[in-house]
Amino acid sequence: MKPDFGYSINQSQKIDLDQTPKDVAAFVLRFEPSFAICIGCGTCMATCSAGHFTHFNLRMAQLMVMRGQIKKIHEDIEKCMLCGKCQMLCPRGVNTRNVVLAIHRFTHPLSRT
Numbered sequence: 001m002k003p004d005f006g007y008s009i010n011q012s013q014k015i016d017l018d019q020t021p022k023d024v025a026a027f028v029l030r031f032e033p034s035f036a037i038c039i040g041c042g043t044c045m046a047t048c049s050a051g052h053f054t055h056f057n058l059r060m061a062q063l064m065v066m067r068g069q070i071k072k073i074h075e076d077i078e079k080c081m082l083c084g085k086c087q088m089l090c091p092r093g094v095n096t097r098n099v100v101l102a103i104h105r106f107t108h109p110l111s112r113t
């Protein structure tokens with residue numbers, strides 16, 4: 001019998017990149033090419049109102065796009081208010097609002113029309 005320590009081992013968080021879809025990253029890059037120069041610095045999140053009041057994190061959303069983890073960002077991306085504050089701070093000049101729009105278009109097929 002296993003001892004009960006009041007906690008358990010977490011499930012593996014391993015991501016097999018060979019098994020995740022690549023079409024979401026390709027779609028976002030086509031829609032907004034500046035996405036390619038994001039360095040994942042997180043500066044965009046320093047000012048994000050949505051991130052302040054919810055668990056939304058644009059940098060994480062962008063990372064998940066690159067990893068093809070679209071299930072996780074499907075609902076999250078709606079929390080962005082497209083205010084554009086993140087775009088003003090981005091040191092790489094990434095058009096973050098367009099990146100959000102692209103993710104939204106991909107994850108919500110009805111908005112592609």
Ligand code: SF4
Binds near residue numbers: 039041044096
């Ligand atoms: S601030 Fe710009 S470069 Fe940094 S994570 Fe955000 S989008 Fe990427």
Ligand code: SF4
Binds near residue numbers: 083
């Ligand atoms: S546009 Fe969206 S991600 Fe950027 S600061 Fe505004 S709410 Fe946050």
